[in-house]
Amino acid sequence: MKLKHLMDIVEIRTKIISMVTFFSAVLYQLWVGGNLAPERFFLLWIAVLCVDMGTTGFNTYFDFHSGVDTGAHKREADKVLVHEGVAPSTALLVSSLLFGLAVLIGLFLTWQTGLIVALAGGASMMAGFLYTGGPLPLSRTPLGEFFAGGFLGTVLFMITWYILSVPSGSAGFYLADPEILNISRILPPLLISLPFSALVASILTVNNTCDIKGDREGGRKTLSILLGSRWGERIVYILGGGAWTLSIGLAITGLLPRVLILTALPALLGTLKNFRVMHGRGYSHETKEISMGSISQIYLFYGLALSSAFLIDLLLQALRS
8 A cells, every 4th residue: 555545545634624623722721821741742642643544544434335435426536445446444444553543542641631531532533433434424414514523623622621731640540630620621611612613514514515416326414415505505604704703702801812813814814715715616516625625724724813822922921921
């Protein structure tokens, strides 16, 4: 197997989504005055990548196995099982190994930070597998956006925040650190995580709205299929607008750096431009690849605006001290 085939099986270009969420949670932890344990940070980073890549690998396998990915409906060059004859068993093996490595790292992090990490990590891996695997794949239901957004947004953000918040030196199979899991500490990061969930859900909605024809023939009943292309497009804009509105509101209240109001301006302009172009282009199989690039760019705009706000505020804190 070529390295290119491996990268295409796990769709390495899409890992920007989990990485934006992950590093935003890391910067949030620094912004609220937390310290990073380097060993824990790097292990968590690897585990997040393994789960994300493994999930995509399983998606690649099951979409091909179930007949959703076919030459008639999938033109993307990275569909190597469809276009380059890569054995489906290769995707299954790669994904299993990635999940296995994530489990090993997860056991260590659980020992360091509590059993709640194993529960959340296990749920994330199960959701990743069941997204296209199992007797009723989540991707075939109207709940796909909810699960994808929830786990790649809120759950990933909260797991990262919690693991990095547990003081160094803690060890043992206890449930969780009670000082961290109280409402006053949980509520701010929980609210901050919601825009990530909304934007990830919007990415999947673009994908499903463009794929309505092929997904319908493949037996799926996605939200876009149930509501139709026009409402699928509307949901994309509602989710994007809601994410930005909530974030600006959190900045005004001080739960996010107030400088976000400034760093958000170019990102908002880029978002509006991309939405306008996407609307003019339309949502179809022919426009899918470029539309997915546009909506992913919007997610990156948001991550850059938020990260810049954290970094600027951290610099200002350092100058004042």
